[in-house]
Amino acid sequence: xxxxxxxxxxxxxxxxxxxxxxxxxxxxxxxxxxxxxxxxxxxxxxxxxxxxxxxxxxxxxxxxxxxxxxxxxxxxxxxxxxxxxxxxxxxxxxxxxxxxxxxxxxxxxxxxxxx
Amino acid sequence: xxxxxxxxxxxxxxxxxxxxxxxxxxxxxxxxxxxxxxxxxxxxxxxxxxxxxxxxxxxxxxxxxxxxxxxxxxxxxxxxxxxxxxxxxxxxxxxxxxxxxxxxxxxxxxxxxxxxxxxxxxxxxxxxxxxxxxxxxxxxxxxxxxxxxxxxxxxxxxxxxxxxxxxxxxxxxxxxxxxxxxxxxxxxxxxxxxxxxxxxxxxxxxxxxxxxxxxxxxxxxxxxxxxxxxxxxxxxxxxxxxxxxxxxxxxxxxxxxxxxxxxxxxxxxxxxxxxxxxxxxxxxxxxxxxxxxxxxxxxxxxxxxxxxxxxxxxxxxxxxxxxxxxxxxxxxxxxxxxxxxxxxxxxxxxxxxxxxxxxxxxxxxxxxxxxxxxxxxxxxxxxxxxxxxxxxxxxxxxxxxxxxxxxxxxxxxxxxxxxxxxxxxxxxxxxxxxxxxxxxxxxxxxxxxxxxxxxxxxxxxxxxxxxxxxxxxxxxxxxxxxxxxxxxxxxxxxxxxxxxx
Numbered sequence: 001x002x003x004x005x006x007x008x009x010x011x012x013x014x015x016x017x018x019x020x021x022x023x024x025x026x027x028x029x030x031x032x033x034x035x036x037x038x039x040x041x042x043x044x045x046x047x048x049x050x051x052x053x054x055x056x057x058x059x060x061x062x063x064x065x066x067x068x069x070x071x072x073x074x075x076x077x078x079x080x081x082x083x084x085x086x087x088x089x090x091x092x093x094x095x096x097x098x099x100x101x102x103x104x105x106x107x108x109x110x111x112x113x114x115x
Numbered sequence: 116x117x118x119x120x121x122x123x124x125x126x127x128x129x130x131x132x133x134x135x136x137x138x139x140x141x142x143x144x145x146x147x148x149x150x151x152x153x154x155x156x157x158x159x160x161x162x163x164x165x166x167x168x169x170x171x172x173x174x175x176x177x178x179x180x181x182x183x184x185x186x187x188x189x190x191x192x193x194x195x196x197x198x199x200x201x202x203x204x205x206x207x208x209x210x211x212x213x214x215x216x217x218x219x220x221x222x223x224x225x226x227x228x229x230x231x232x233x234x235x236x237x238x239x240x241x242x243x244x245x246x247x248x249x250x251x252x253x254x255x256x257x258x259x260x261x262x263x264x265x266x267x268x269x270x271x272x273x274x275x276x277x278x279x280x281x282x283x284x285x286x287x288x289x290x291x292x293x294x295x296x297x298x299x300x301x302x303x304x305x306x307x308x309x310x311x312x313x314x315x316x317x318x319x320x321x322x323x324x325x326x327x328x329x330x331x332x333x334x335x336x337x338x339x340x341x342x343x344x345x346x347x348x349x350x351x352x353x354x355x356x357x358x359x360x361x362x363x364x365x366x367x368x369x370x371x372x373x374x375x376x377x378x379x380x381x382x383x384x385x386x387x388x389x390x391x392x393x394x395x396x397x398x399x400x401x402x403x404x405x406x407x408x409x410x411x412x413x414x415x416x417x418x419x420x421x422x423x424x425x426x427x428x429x430x431x432x433x434x435x436x437x438x439x440x441x442x443x444x445x446x447x448x449x450x451x452x453x454x455x456x457x458x459x460x461x462x463x464x465x466x467x468x469x470x471x472x473x474x475x476x477x478x479x480x481x482x483x484x485x486x487x488x489x490x491x492x493x494x495x496x497x498x499x500x501x502x503x504x505x506x507x508x509x510x511x512x513x514x515x516x517x518x519x520x521x522x523x524x525x526x527x528x529x530x531x532x533x534x535x536x537x538x539x540x541x542x543x544x545x546x547x548x549x550x551x552x553x554x555x556x557x558x559x560x561x562x563x564x565x566x567x568x569x570x571x572x573x574x575x576x577x578x579x580x581x582x583x584x585x586x587x588x589x590x591x592x593x594x595x596x597x598x599x600x601x602x603x604x605x606x607x608x609x610x611x612x613x614x615x616x
Binding site: 015022028031035038039042045046049052063064067070071074077078081082085086088089092093 | 284288
């Protein structure tokens, strides 16, 4: 197995794990973490493309690297926005879940303790 | 090559963002004034772009730094982009007039955070939409789309109540997932074809698995952002919970950004490789959206939720154009009717839905609630607003001479020309269902008020006039058929930029 295939498979695993987390967990913090996991996978794909597309003598294709930096900044800003919203929601309601039933609010402290 | 007046495209993008920064620095009650100066200048710029486009009959192009596409980034505005820019400028102007009432800071009052945020976000939405419309490469489009999301999400949570915060978070999660899929598709396309420019990509893409994968990922991501049927769950709470002026922006404009990108991809980039069954699938989702959205809208107990579900249904119409374009292409016929029909549907929905949400906002402040069961007296207190609601509703139903009528007429004739009668059926049933809930609202609002009832609050006349003006634009848009040129088709023959004079 050559390096690009290996990295490509790693990226696929990261995206898969992230998607699973994003769909399964109702807590927004976990959703944001999962989103960052997906992001890492996608960025890894981009890095592989940069390495593979390198012309002879150049370490990497510069265009994907530029795209990568922009995309990382955007993903960081998105996470920051999400965290700000989450904190505000926690201030307002005392709970942080996206599921619409208010049930899990009292059951939260033990779940937190476990984690 | 940069065309003369290409610099206008840069201005159309930069001006709103300059306004955002200036408003943020000056802060407080100055933000509103900065916003108004920017809106007026921005409308001027968009009109100038329209004039240049009509006079030259070709797309406007601006090469950033003078570098041509394989190396540099191009801004390009064809007829489609300019049509959308015009309607965005119109809606932003009308929402601005309306918001003077809700988000103004009168001399005696202390400054609050919500008005400042609203005026800055209004400009940010405008700037990012203009960037979506003029971007010439798929990565700039990604950045524009993210800007649009970052401007749209805080608009949902403007009043800071717990349920709107939750709606905003849910919207953000959908939007972020969508943009990651879109980004992955972009990277795959770059890896396969070594370019990001739309015109160059259109010439290079071939039918191979990596292109299909990229097309599927990008489309799925954009569908989540547009809120097409199975991915629409975030839309109703987000759009119905926001303040009326913000709902109008979100429902009329923000979702159109992602939709416009789907059109760019399917009609410009992947025109050669998308198959009819794929386009049929997209339209089938649209058809389900029309049926489900309309039926759920009929069962809503609150006016704003009804309008939000009506948006879910109207998004469906926007996706009916794809199999029609594909089939016309396959039959080597002119695709103009289907493309123009789709764009007209977007434009008439943008104006009508903005008018409806603002009308709902006025009804809410007059009655003190927006429960469907008790709209009595609204017609007496707000005759202009109810008229506007009815006119906007007529445009959504598709009664002549509204914009919705012309759009549906073009789509219907394209469907008949390509022998796809089932879309005709969907459009007719959708129109019937739409008319049911529009009439329900109008009839209930026209009922006489309870004796001794008086409005909770007098709404200013200019707010009502802004709503009525926008609804009239939507209602009279059908007269665009009388225009000598089909503006949406100017500069539509996509040719690679390199090598062309």
